[in-house]
Every structure is written in C-alpha cells, then in structure tokens.
Amino acid sequence: MAEVGSGIGQSRWTNALFVAPYMLILFGLLIVPLCLGIWLAFQDYDMLGGWAGGVGLENFQNLLDDRIFRGTVRNTIKFVLMTTPAFVVLGLFLALALNNALRRSGILRTIFFGSSVLSVTIVTLVWRLVYLPDRGLLANALGLLGLPGVDLVTSQVWALPAIAIVTVWWIIGLPMTLFLAGLQQIPPELYEAAALDNAGRWRTLTGITLPSIRRTIVVVAVIEVILQFQLFGQALLITGGGPDNTTRPMVQFIYEAGFRDLQLGFAAAASQVLFALMLIAALAQFWAGRRQGA
Amino acid sequence: MRTWQRGRSLGDRLLLAAVVALAVVWLAPIIWVVGLSFKPNEVLMHSTGGILTPPFTLKNYVDILAASSVFGWMLNSTIVAFGQTILTLLIASLAGYGFARTNFPGRNALFVLVLAALAVPEQAIIVPLHTMFAAADLHNTYTALIVPRLAFPFGVLLMTQYFRAIPPEIEEAALLDRASRLKVFFRIVLPLSIPAQATLGIYTFLHAWNDYFWPLVSATKPAMYTLTVGLASMQTNFAQTEGIGFLMAQAVFAGLPVLILYLFFQRHIVSAVAGGPLK
Amino acid sequence: MADLSLRHVSKRFGQLDVIRDLSLEIPSGEFAVFLGPSGCGKSTLLRMIAGLEGLGGGEIHLGGARIDTIAPGDRGVAMVFQHYALYPHMTVRQNMEFGLRNIATPQPEIDRKIADAAEMLEIGELLERKPAQLSGGQRQRVAIGRAIVKQPRAFLFDEPLSNLDAALRSRTRIELARLHHRVQSTMIFVTHDQVEAMTMANRIVVMNQGRIEQVGTPMEIYQRPRTRFVAGFIGAPAMNFLPVAAIREEAGRVVVTLPDGSTVTTAVPTTALRPGAALTLGVRAEHINPGAGTPARVEVIERLGERTLVYANLADGSTIVYDEPGDVVLAVGATVHLAIDGAATHLFDAEGMAVHG
Numbered sequence: 001m002a003e004v005g006s007g008i009g010q011s012r013w014t015n016a017l018f019v020a021p022y023m024l025i026l027f028g029l030l031i032v033p034l035c036l037g038i039w040l041a042f043q044d045y046d047m048l049g050g051w052a053g054g055v056g057l058e059n060f061q062n063l064l065d066d067r068i069f070r071g072t073v074r075n076t077i078k079f080v081l082m083t084t085p086a087f088v089v090l091g092l093f094l095a096l097a098l099n100n101a102l103r104r105s106g107i108l109r110t111i112f113f114g115s116s117v118l119s120v121t122i123v124t125l126v127w128r129l130v131y132l133p134d135r136g137l138l139a140n141a142l143g144l145l146g147l148p149g150v151d152l153v154t155s156q157v158w159a160l161p162a163i164a165i166v167t168v169w170w171i172i173g174l175p176m177t178l179f180l181a182g183l184q185q186i187p188p189e190l191y192e193a194a195a196l197d198n199a200g201r202w203r204t205l206t207g208i209t210l211p212s213i214r215r216t217i218v219v220v221a222v223i224e225v226i227l228q229f230q231l232f233g234q235a236l237l238i239t240g241g242g243p244d245n246t247t248r249p250m251v252q253f254i255y256e257a258g259f260r261d262l263q264l265g266f267a268a269a270a271s272q273v274l275f276a277l278m279l280i281a282a283l284a285q286f287w288a289g290r291r292q293g294a
Numbered sequence: 295m296r297t298w299q300r301g302r303s304l305g306d307r308l309l310l311a312a313v314v315a316l317a318v319v320w321l322a323p324i325i326w327v328v329g330l331s332f333k334p335n336e337v338l339m340h341s342t343g344g345i346l347t348p349p350f351t352l353k354n355y356v357d358i359l360a361a362s363s364v365f366g367w368m369l370n371s372t373i374v375a376f377g378q379t380i381l382t383l384l385i386a387s388l389a390g391y392g393f394a395r396t397n398f399p400g401r402n403a404l405f406v407l408v409l410a411a412l413a414v415p416e417q418a419i420i421v422p423l424h425t426m427f428a429a430a431d432l433h434n435t436y437t438a439l440i441v442p443r444l445a446f447p448f449g450v451l452l453m454t455q456y457f458r459a460i461p462p463e464i465e466e467a468a469l470l471d472r473a474s475r476l477k478v479f480f481r482i483v484l485p486l487s488i489p490a491q492a493t494l495g496i497y498t499f500l501h502a503w504n505d506y507f508w509p510l511v512s513a514t515k516p517a518m519y520t521l522t523v524g525l526a527s528m529q530t531n532f533a534q535t536e537g538i539g540f541l542m543a544q545a546v547f548a549g550l551p552v553l554i555l556y557l558f559f560q561r562h563i564v565s566a567v568a569g570g571p572l573k
Numbered sequence: 574m575a576d577l578s579l580r581h582v583s584k585r586f587g588q589l590d591v592i593r594d595l596s597l598e599i600p601s602g603e604f605a606v607f608l609g610p611s612g613c614g615k616s617t618l619l620r621m622i623a624g625l626e627g628l629g630g631g632e633i634h635l636g637g638a639r640i641d642t643i644a645p646g647d648r649g650v651a652m653v654f655q656h657y658a659l660y661p662h663m664t665v666r667q668n669m670e671f672g673l674r675n676i677a678t679p680q681p682e683i684d685r686k687i688a689d690a691a692e693m694l695e696i697g698e699l700l701e702r703k704p705a706q707l708s709g710g711q712r713q714r715v716a717i718g719r720a721i722v723k724q725p726r727a728f729l730f731d732e733p734l735s736n737l738d739a740a741l742r743s744r745t746r747i748e749l750a751r752l753h754h755r756v757q758s759t760m761i762f763v764t765h766d767q768v769e770a771m772t773m774a775n776r777i778v779v780m781n782q783g784r785i786e787q788v789g790t791p792m793e794i795y796q797r798p799r800t801r802f803v804a805g806f807i808g809a810p811a812m813n814f815l816p817v818a819a820i821r822e823e824a825g826r827v828v829v830t831l832p833d834g835s836t837v838t839t840a841v842p843t844t845a846l847r848p849g850a851a852l853t854l855g856v857r858a859e860h861i862n863p864g865a866g867t868p869a870r871v872e873v874i875e876r877l878g879e880r881t882l883v884y885a886n887l888a889d890g891s892t893i894v895y896d897e898p899g900d901v902v903l904a905v906g907a908t909v910h911l912a913i914d915g916a917a918t919h920l921f922d923a924e925g926m927a928v929h930g
Contacts, residue, residue, distance in 0.1 A: 112320060121522045
C-alpha cells in the first residue's frame with residue numbers, strides 16, 4: 001500500500017545507497033565468481049590450451065574416474081568424521097568446566113582460545129617441530145616414558161590423525177566459545193530449581209544443561225563440518241598430501257588442479273563437488289538436529 | 295545445604311585438575327618452541343631436551359632480521375590487514391545500518407542474498423576469482439590481496455545485528471532534532487557502535503593477517519608475499535634441517551604480534567565469535 | 574483557534590487498521606491527553622504527528638500549515654520518548670545542543686536557552702554528565718529539557734512516566750502541569766493511565782481500536798461518558814454494568830428492572846429511547862448506597878485506607894462493587910442491602926452508545 005507523508009520507516013530508493021557499496025562487492029566478487037565457477041565446471045578450459053568449449057559433464061566424469069580425487073574425497077570425509085566429534089565433545093567439556101564465575105577460569109580460556117589466533121603457517125611450523133621423529137617434543141615425551149619415537153607424519157595410518165590433532169589444538173577455541181555463550185544463556189533459576197529438586201550433578205547435566213543448549217550443539221557441529229571440509233593449509237604444509245596421498249584433502253586437489261596444472265574447468269568442477277558435499281552435510285545435520293528436537 | 299556445597303566443590307576440584315592438565319598440554323608446544331628458539335642450532339642438532347639449561351643465544355632472531363625479505367612480508371601483511379580492516383568497517387557499517395534501520399525497495403530480498411552468501415566457501419569461488427583478477431592484471435598487487443575478502447558477509451551481518459539492538463527512539467529523537475539521515479548515521483549511530491566496530495575490526499585484522507589460500511595463489515612474487523605465505527615458502531623440506539632453532543625463532547617472530555594483539559583485545563575477539571552471526 | 578488539526582487521518586499496518594478515519598482539533602496552548610488501552614493506536618497517532626510514521630491517508634496541520642508532507646525535524650514539534658532516547662555518548666549539554674546546532678543557532682543563544690531550561694528543570698549541575706550517570710528521574714528532566722530548548726509549537730509526550738516509580742511519577746505529573754502553565758505551548762501526552770489523564774489534561778481524547786471514543790474535559794468524560802467503553806475505562810473501580818430486564822415509564826423518566834428484581838429510576842427521559850433496544854445500566858461504586866434496598870452477599874473486601882471496596886453478589890448471581898468508608902466493619906458472607914442512586918446512573922444501548930436526555 002502506497003503511503004503519503006514521510007515516516008522514517010518509509011521505503012526510499014536513496015536508502016539503498018547505504019548498502020550499495022557492499023552489494024556491488026558482493027555481486028562482483030562473490031556472486032559473479034560463483035556463477036562463473038559453476039559455468040566453468042562444464043567447460044573445457046585450461047590456462048595453457050585456452051577455452052575449448054562446453055563439455056557437459058565430462059569434467060565431473062573425469063573426477064569420478066580420477067583415483068586421486070576419489071582419494072581426496074575419502075580423506076576429507078575421514079578428516080571431518082575425526083575432527084567434528086572431537087570439537088563437539090572437547091569443546092563442550094571445556095565450556096562446562098570453565099563456565100563458572102566462581103573459578104578464575106579467565107586464564108584457562110585465554111590459553112584454549114589463544115592458539116586459534118595463530119596463522120596456519122605458524123601452527124604447522126610448531127607442530128612439524130613437535131612431530132620431528134628424533135628431536136620433536138612428542139619424541140621427547142615418549143622418551144621420558146621409555147617409548148621409542150614414532151614418525152607420525154610419514155605413516156599412512158597416523159598422518160591424517162596427526163593433522164586432526166593439530167587442527168583440534170589450533171581451533172578448539174571456536175566451539176568452546178560458542179558453547180560458553182550457549183551455557184550463559186541458560187537462566188540460573190533453572191539450576192536453582194534443579195537444586196531444590198535434589199538433582200545431582202549428572203542429572204542436572206543431562207536433564208537441564210544439555211537439553212538447554214541442544215541448538216548450540218547442532219550449530220557447532222554444522223559449523224565444524226563446514227570448516228573441516230575446507231582442510232587445506234595443515235595438510236599442504238605438514239604432509240604435502242602424503243604419504244601416498246593418504247592425507248591429500250579436496251581443497252589441495254582443487255589448488256593443484258587449478259593453480260599448478262592450470263586446468264580451470266576441472267578445478268572448478270572439483271570446487272562444485274566440495275561445495276555440494278558441504279551443503280549436503282550441513283543440511284543433513286540441521287535436519288537431524290530438528291528431528292531430534294521434534 | 296552445606297553438604298551439597300562441599301560435594302560440589304570436590305567434583306569441581308577434580309574437573310579443574312583435569313582442565314589444568316589439559317591446558318598444560320595445550321601450552322606445551324608453544325613453550326617448547328619459544329624456549330628452544332633461544333638455543334644454538336648446534337646444540338639442538340643433538341638434543342632438544344632441557345629448555346631451561348644454557349647455553350642460550352639470540353642468534354636465531356638475528357638471523358631472521360638478516361633475512362631481509364621478512365620485513366617486506368611483514369609490511370605487506372600490515373598494509374593488507376589494515377586496508378582490509380578499514381574498508382570492512384566502513385562498508386559493513388554502512389550496509390549493516392542500511393539493512394537494520396532503513397527501508398528501500400528490495401531490501402528483504404537483498405538481505406536474504408547476503409545471508410545465503412554466508413554459505414559460500416572461499417574454495418567455491420577461488421578458481422574463477424583468480425581468473426578474473428588475472429584478466430584484470432591485478433595479481434601481485436595490494437588491491438588483489440585486500441579486495442576479495444570484503445565480499446564475505448560476516449561483517450555486514452554482525453553490524454546489522456548490532457544496529458538492530460540500538461533503540462530506534464534515539465535515531466528518531468535525532469531526526470526530530472533536524473539531523474539528516476546521513477548525520478544520524480555519522481553523529482549518532484557510528485559513535486554508539488564503537489564496541490561493535492572494535493570487535494569487527496580486530497576480527498577482520500586477524501583474519502587478514504592469517505589468511506593463507508588467497509594470498510598463496512594471488513601473490514606469486516616473493517616481494518608481494520604476506521608474512522603467512524612467506525613463512526610457508528621458507529619451511530618446505532625441513533625434516534633434514536640443521537637449523538630448527540632458526541625455524542622456531544621464525545614461528546615466535548611471526549606469532550608474537552597476533553598473540554600480543556590477542557592478549558590486549560581478547561574480549562573483542564571472543565565476542566565476535568560468540569555473538570556473531572555464526573550463532 | 575485550532576492549533577493542531579488532524580483531518581481524516583488513517584493508517585494501516587498490513588491488514589490491520591491502526592487508525593481509522595480520525596479527525597481531531599486541538600486548540601492552541603492546550604494540554605491534550607490521548608488515553609486508551611495498549612494497541613488502541615494512540616502512540617501511532619502521536620508518531621504520525623511527529624513524522625516518525627507515515628500517513629495512510631488524511632492531513633495534519635499545525636499552526637495553520639500542513640505538516641504531514643514535511644520532514645520530522647521541520648515540523649516544529651519536540652518529542653519526549655518513553656525511554657527518553659537521550660544520546661548516550663553525549664553529555665546533557667550536548668544532548669540539548671544537538672538540535673539547536675543542526676539549525677545553526679548562534680552559540681550565545683544556545684547557551685542562553687540551555688541555561689534557561691536548566692534553571693527551569695533544576696538540572697544545572699548535571700549539564701556535563703552523560704546519561705548513564707543520571708537517575709531515571711534526572712534523565713526524564715533532561716529529555717524534557719532537550720524538548721524545551723527547541724521552543725516547539727507542540728510538545729509530544731509518549732508515555733514518558735511509565736518508567737518512573739510511583740512516587741516520582743506523581744511528582745512529575747505535578748511538574749509537567751506546572752511546566753505547561755509556564756510555557757503555554759500545545760502539549761500532547763499519550764498514556765494508558767487514567768490517573769495521568771485525569772490529573773494533567775485540559776482535554777482527554779479517549780481512543781479505542783483506532784477510533785476516538787470521546788473528546789472532553791476530564792469531568793465531562795467521567796460524568797457523561799459517551800460510550801460504554803469510556804464509562805468502563807475511566808474510573809477506579811470500573812463502573813458496574815448490569816443488564817436491564819425490563820423498562821417502564823414514570824413521570825417521563827425511564828425506570829429499569831434489574832435481573833434480581835430491583836428497580837432503578839434513571840434520569841434518562843423516555844423520549845431518548847429507541848423502542849425494542851436491549852439496554853445496560855451503568856453505575857459507579859460511589860453511587861451505590863448501603864443500608865436499604867436490594868439484598869446482596871459480600872464476597873470480597875478490598876481495603877484502600879480512606880475507603881473500602883466491597884464486591885457483593887446480587888440475588889441473580891451478578892457481581893456488583895460499591896464503596897464503604899475506610900473503617901467499615903464488615904465480613905465476607907454478610908448480607909447487605911444496596912440502593913442504587915438512579916439519578917447518577919447511565920444507560921447504554923446494544924451498540925454501547927450512551928442514552929442521554
């Protein structure tokens with residue numbers, strides 16, 4: 001309904017000027033590339049040979065046939081399955097332990113969150129030193145226990161878990177903080193009521209705390225899945241994808257296809273597969289979270 | 295009442311012990327690296343135990359300073375991080391205010407688009423983005439390092455959320471005081487949003503400083519490397535290295551600025567994460 | 574002469590009619606109170622006058638000029654908001670200066686106006702403080718001061734007392750009345766509190782569901798409510814409404830029979846009645862006299878100090894409230910006899926309109 005007069009809530013073209021700078025950037029540098037990427041995925045286009053026309057699903061067919069790509073999908077999913085539960089469980093544990101105003105937990109929070117402000121380069125540098133088979137911190141610690149040092153990074157079995165450990169160490173602060181924020185939303189009266197009802201520690205946890213932050217748990221799980229699907233720097237810098245491709249993640253595949261081999265169409269197709277997998281995983285979790293709540 | 299409290303404090307103490315132990319594990323790699331960075335490489339060749347026993351040396355740090363490119367990288371990182379932070383604050387504040395407090399045709403549709411953009415990961419656009427910047431001949435420039443990050447909607451959503459929480463009455467009072475819409479924004483709303491600006495600013499700065507993938511593919515000339523990319527380029531092939539003290543000093547040198555920033559602005563960084571649109 | 578004039582004003586929020594074809598004239602210098610339950614449209618109407626809401630239709634004129642088409646800041650109105658809306662990052666002085674600077678007032682004039690307002694409101698010592706350092710009552714004064722320095726044609730108050738505690742509220746009522754006396758500007762005050770309306774207004778505008786129910790002085794509204802809604806909304810305790818079972822005429826006046834069989838002779842002439850209409854009798858607690866009359870059983874006793882409210886059931890089960898002196902001796906379950914003062918009663922038809930002589 002058209003309005004006369006001049007209420008401030010009134011719709012005006014000039015107000016769009018506030019959002020115009022951002023919208024231009026969003027269109028030019030996110031939406032256009034996204035569409036271009038989807039288009040590229042169906043083209044035979046590489047930097048050296050130039051554009052050789054549309055090829056339909058050929059890029060995707062080639063991906064399916066590519067043993068290395070299939071391996072990266074497997075590695076990435078394995079990595080997500082290793083880290084996401086760790087982030088949820090450990091993050092929740094830390095948040096529960098630190099969520100108490102009586103305790104001087106500030107310094108502990110500072111420690112657990114602190115590592116996440118470091119760049120991936122520094123984190124991998126530190127951990128490659130920790131993992132050094134002969135002189136690393138891990139080898140030293142094992143030595144103290146009388147155990148021989150192991151070379152995790154070159155082990156086909158342990159290299160990926162080693163990267164997962166680095167990743168959990170690096171960014172446990174994010175889930176911890178989200179859980180802390182969730183815990184602080186729980187009204188204290190609920191705990192007082194539970195105490196008056198003689199609920200013990202465990203009953204209070206399972207009966208009040210966990211149900212109250214159910215939504216946060218789902219959100220954390222979804223965020224972590226999305227983040228961990230994007231595994232790249234840690235693998236590239238710690239193992240380079242090896243040994244025998246057992247730690248090569250999808251993003252590294254995209255990086256190598258697009259920026260080393262310059263097969264842009266092929267790399268774009270791999271990007272779309274990654275994007276699709278992430279969306280499916282996130283939606284599945286939201287769906288599961290909602291169903292549980294119903 | 296008393297027994298309940300005593301039981302609680304015993305359980306708490308056990309929990310605290312567990313968390314403190316975990317915190318020690320968390321800190322151990324950093325303490326170890328910092329400690330060893332002050333030891334001569336020749337000693338570290340044989341043993342990396344005993345970080346508290348002499349000899350100590352500053353040679354590793356002197357060596358970093360001697361490697362001239364590090365300062366250039368640091369300067370690049372500083373320019374990129376500040377540029378991105380200032381532009382993000384300006385653009386995200388304007389857009390956040392526009393979405394939170396003004397109305398214009400198509401506002402809701404555009405806002406849904408911004409929300410949807412949150413789901414787009416960097417990897418989905420990096421190949422075409424790289425092609426576009428190559429076509430414009432912009433790689434190895436500060437523009438290329440700064441601008442693409444401005445498209446991500448986190449800041450806009452954070453500011454929208456914040457502006458929505460400011461009572462509209464205050465702006466209405468200003469309008470009745472004959473302030474124009476732009477004046478309301480700059481004189482009333484922006485000063486009131488300083489806490490949010492600080493939060494978004496620190497968050498953006500850290501992200502820009504730590505960014506890896508895009509600078510890796512865009513800045514290919516060593517002179518244009520950011521610190522993150524530059525350090526990565528120096529650390530290939532070091533399983534056999536003889537200079538692990540030097541490597542450790544690099545980690546400390548590169549990590550120190552962000553850790554100091556973190557210790558000063560911890561509250562803002564944490565609130566960006568805890569109160570942000572990710573929630 | 575009418576200072577503020579609303580002509581066929583209307584407003585919709587989506588499907589909801591918030592203001593329906595409303596017209597109103599407020600003479601210059603009057604203290605008008607928009608009174609009504611929440612959701613009746615009174616705040617929306619005030620915001621439309623201020624320019625904070627657009628109009629769906631109609632016109633608003635102030636001081637002879639049409640204002641609904643111009644920007645809020647150009648309308649010559651000042652508003653005191655419910656939550657005061659002081660600029661938190663500015664001192665009290667800066668808060669008051671902001672509007673004056675925006676119209677390029679010379680500094681000596683700004684200083685003089687602020688000094689005058691500060692003296693009038695006794696906030697001289699607060700000028701360099703920030704709003705966060707003020708108490709609720711002080712913020713209230715600053716908000717009023719910010720309005721005064723602009724010397725507006727009309728002051729708009731949007732429930733400004735609702736955040737104050739009871740004692741401060743009644744003190745502020747008196748101060749606002751005093752302020753109105755001094756500045757002699759038109760003031761429009763929105764509230765849902767009938768005490769505020771009765772004590773401060775020259776003229777009360779009772780609103781309900783986007784319409785004006787009645788406009789009048791406080792005593793007109795109280796003594797001659799035009800509708801059943803007004804009768805029930807004004808006055809504490811609320812007016813008693815009793816269905817009328819039968820009517821007859823006695824010396825030209827309507828005599829009604831209530832369901833419990835008692836009869837009441839009203840002051841309403843039979844000529845005012847339309848035939849066949851269902852009627853309701855309205856009577857205030859103070860117009861029911863205990864002693865003789867129809868029997869009732871005491872259910873609840875509410876002691877207010879200077880008087881006592883008694884809720885009693887009539888023979889047909891309907892409840893009626895009347896008042897007794899503060900120190901009356903009475904017990905729940907006792908039987909009392911009540912006589913309704915017929916001359917002070919009101920009759921309402923099926924549409925809720927009062928039937929007057």
